Amino acid sequence: xTRYEFLIYLHILGAIVWVGVVIFFQYLVFRAERxxxxxxxxxxxxxxxxxxxxxxxxxxxxVLATGILMVVDGPWSFSQLWIDIGLTAFVVTFAxxxxxxxxxxxxxxxxxEEHGPDHPATRRQLQAMFLLMRADVALLVVIVADMxxxxxxxxxWTLAVGGAILAATAVYVAxxxxxxxxxxxxxxxxxxx
Amino acid sequence: xxxxxxxxxxxxxxxxxxxxxxxxxxxxxxxDLGLAGFAITFLLGFFFLGPxxxxxxxxxxxxxxxxxxxxxxxxxxxxxxxxxxxxxxxIVWIMAVKPSAGDAGALAVAAAIPAAAAMLxxxxxxxxxxxAAEVPA
Numbered sequence: 001x002t003r004y005e006f007l008i009y010l011h012i013l014g015a016i017v018w019v020g021v022v023i024f025f026q027y028l029v030f031r032a033e034r035x036x037x038x039x040x041x042x043x044x045x046x047x048x049x050x051x052x053x054x055x056x057x058x059x060x061x062x063v064l065a066t067g068i069l070m071v072v073d074g075p076w077s078f079s080q081l082w083i084d085i086g087l088t089a090f091v092v093t094f095a096x097x098x099x100x101x102x103x104x105x106x107x108x109x110x111x112x113e114e115h116g117p118d119h120p121a122t123r124r125q126l127q128a129m130f131l132l133m134r135a136d137v138a139l140l141v142v143i144v145a146d147m148x149x150x151x152x153x154x155x156x157w158t159l160a161v162g163g164a165i166l167a168a169t170a171v172y173v174a175x176x177x178x179x180x181x182x183x184x185x186x187x188x189x190x191x192x193x
Numbered sequence: 194x195x196x197x198x199x200x201x202x203x204x205x206x207x208x209x210x211x212x213x214x215x216x217x218x219x220x221x222x223x224x225d226l227g228l229a230g231f232a233i234t235f236l237l238g239f240f241f242l243g244p245x246x247x248x249x250x251x252x253x254x255x256x257x258x259x260x261x262x263x264x265x266x267x268x269x270x271x272x273x274x275x276x277x278x279x280x281x282x283x284i285v286w287i288m289a290v291k292p293s294a295g296d297a298g299a300l301a302v303a304a305a306i307p308a309a310a311a312m313l314x315x316x317x318x319x320x321x322x323x324x325a326a327e328v329p330a
Contacts, residue, residue: 001290001299009289016285027196 004073007066014062015147019140021055026137029130041126042108042117048133049105056097064090082150085162089143096136104129124180131176138169197238205231223291226303230284237277245270264325272318279310 025048032040067086071078078084108129111122142162151158208227211217217224249266256263283306292299 001292001296001302005290005299009286012289013282013285024196 004070007070007073011063011066011070014059014066015144018056018059018063019144021051021059022133022137022140026130026134029133033130038117038123038126041130042112042122045105045108045126045129052097052102060090060094080150081152082146085146085151086143089139089146093136093139093143096132096139101129101132101136104132121184124184128177128180131173131180135169135173138165142166198243201231201235201238205235221291222294223287226287226292227284230280230287234277234280234284237273237280241273242270242277245273261325268318268321268325271321272314275314275317276307276311279307279314282310283307 025044028044029041032044070076071083076083078087104125108122108125111119111125115122117123117126142165145158145162149155149158151162153159208231212219212224219225245266249263249270252260252263252266283303286299286306287303290296290299290302292303294300
């Protein structure tokens with residue numbers, strides 16, 4: 001048993017917790033969306049908010065810290081492409097969480113307080129929030145694939161598939177956001193009345 | 194049934210394929226331990242956690258979430274799921290470290306993880322029981 005093996009254990013455990021819980025919540029959101037019960041969706045959001053500082057952030061920081069330590073301790077270097085991809089994707093997912101998802105979540109909190117979870121504006125924000133979280137799931141899946149396959153610059157197909165997944169996710173998110181905003185624009189005059 | 198069972202079967206199936214495809218064999222200790230651990234957690238889920246969740250849901254419908262019988266069953270299901278979690282942490286350790294018969298330290302950790310989880314599960318079960326006794330039905 002070596003220090004490196006201990007680090008890889010913590011790294012994998014942190015990743016399991018992080019990715020596993022995110023995917024698990026998406027299943028619950030999908031199930032709640034099918035019932036159309038926005039009160040349940042609001043409850044799920046509150047659970048996610050509660051877990052963010054207590055579980056997600058510690059797990060992601062554990063993954064990052066042990067990953068960096070493994071590069072220092074192991075046969076890797078920061079000039080390897082798969083490590084750079086992993087670090088970049090980590091920064092993106094962290095920024096998405098703190099910089100985009102969290103503010104949208106705060107907007108939802110305000111809207112629920114003012115109008116309740118079933119109001120059209122609240123529903124749209126909740127849908128936007130969960131859409132962003134789906135994008136985050138796609139990014140996490142690509143990170144896991146990157147860590148498992150460790151592509152170099154010569155692994156063109158592997159890199160192309162990862163890039164295609166991210167591009168498809170970006171297109172899907174953009175289209176769905178477009179329709180959410182179109183819905184908001186249509187509803188604005190009715191709500192004003 | 195929609196997530197955990199498919200995910201665990203996927204992990205098992207890809208594990209077998211990795212042994213076929215890669216430089217491993219079924220007489221390696223860590224693979225045998227991993228399969229044994231998988232069997233334990235799968236059987237626990239299939240024969241207890243899954244059915245008990247269904248029974249609990251029916252009991253909640255019949256008696257409400259605050260009934261003493263419901264609370265006792267919730268405590269029991271949480272206790273077993275914490276034991277299960279301990280075995281899962283141990284499986285992840287074994288898969289990450291891949292101990293052989295000579296890796297006494299790693300094997301000791303593999304045994305210590307579920308043991309520690311069991312101790313914690315017992316302590317939490319007893320604490321939950323004390324809390325339940327204080328709350329009126």
